[in-house]
Amino acid sequence: KAYYKFDEATGAVVDSTGTYDGVDSGVGVTRNVSGKLDKAFNFTSSNEGVAVDTLFDLNAPWANGMAFSLWFSPNEIIDSSVGCQSKCMLFYKDNTGAYEMQLKFESDGKLYFRSGDGGGGWNVYTDINSWSPGTWYNVMGVYDPNGVDGGSKEFILFVDGPEICSNCEADPNSWLADGSEYDLTFGLYGPGNNEKFNGRIDEVGFWNRSLTSAERAAVYRNGNGRYYSQFGDSVGATDVEFYYGNSEATVP
Secondary structure (H helix, E strand, C coil), X not given: CEEECCCCCCCCECECCCCCCEEECCCCEEEEEECCCCEEEEECCCXXXXXXXCCCCCCECCCCCEEEEXXXXXXXXXXXXXXXXXXXXXXXXXXXXXXXXXXXXXXXXXXXXXXXXXXXXXXXXXXCCCECCCCCEEEEEEXXXXXXXXXXXXXXXXXXXXXXXXXXXXXXXXXXXECCCCCEEECECCCCCCCECCEEEEEEEEECCCCCHHHXXXXXXHHCCCCHHHCCCEECCEECEEEECCEEEECC
């Protein structure tokens, strides 16, 4: 659906699928820093984010499921007592008057994924509540209406490979967001808001379908990450694929 390598030293923040380029606010975001793979963007506590101004179409209902993956490395410890006391946001997908998708740290140090339509929502959060500065972490969220990996849970968070949320939702249909297309923002809740992430973000991917366990393993690659150009490599009996609109295409 969309993939951001965050390798650009200047200019547009490029979506490698060629659809949803973004812009960096120029405030509190340093480019061209060391990343998980090649370069990354460093977001400070004063950042004004990176916005994908093009209308980013990743709205529910997700008939084929959905998934996301990103790497992050905090600049300061994140736990229940230090750092990220104001809901530090890794990404936020807006829906007017409501939250559509949020991936954020709360004051308890846990990483939350939240989705909702203004009338209510649901928090799915990690069991991990302490994150070390300078360490790269991978987080994936996977939704499959038929159950992730054929199991009973339809939405699961994974950190550095395994499932890491004891409250992952068996049936999230009541809280999946429904709304129009609005901006996707990395690093903060929205312009002028204090919910800002302090750290590096790299290799962010969104799929509008579920990912299998083999595909997740291929993206994570034993903690080494996988270059976007390698996503077409065979992964067991399947390939990691992106969807373009309603058509399916294997990433080159």
